[in-house]
Amino acid sequence: NAGVMQNPRHLVRRRGQEARLRCSPMKGHSHVYWYRQLPEEGLKFMVYLQKENIIDESGMPKERFSAEFPKEGPSILRIQQVVRGDSAAYFCASSPPGTGEIYGYTFGSGTRLTVV
């Protein structure tokens, strides 16, 4: 039973390019969460999705960032026109419906985005 799979592990983009980060949740998990970790900081919540629905995007920057979790395929976090300040580790977590807060969330290994 594979864990939460994120790819790529490392991503380098030039300023102004687009970054696409992918997350496949654990089997049986229908809830996906994206977090961002800036250097030397803790994780900050960005967005919570279920299949085809954004449930809570209160942590998403208002511009350039978007997320989706389609009926088929992985969840995608998309960052348009990247800037240096977007350089961070982006973590995806998943949980089964209704129990994430009880058992915690399973995290992937993250995508480390570097903007040059």
Next chain:
Amino acid sequence: GEDVEQSLFLSVREGDSSVINCTYTDSSSTYLYWYKQEPGAGLQLLTYIFSNMDMKQDQRLTVLLNKKDKHLSLRIADTQTGDSAIYFCAENRNGANNLFFGTGTRLTVIP
């Protein structure tokens, strides 16, 4: 305050006990968590405690919760070099689905 607070660094000698402290923000948080992050890796859930408990023990790990002071601690007995990592506490405020994390405590175990 708004932030979950932790000390940034802790060093202990191998075999000693480690105590990592955390002050969280929301007295209505129903669950509190400790996660471990090794270099270049994701977060691994170590343990969690329900807010109506004062203490939880799991092998070498002991979690203490003081709801009055909104203080959470993680004690690691017989600390080993493999315990060197960053430890994050987290809370789910208002029973929300997302978690709020502290800045992490970097534990260094000296052989």
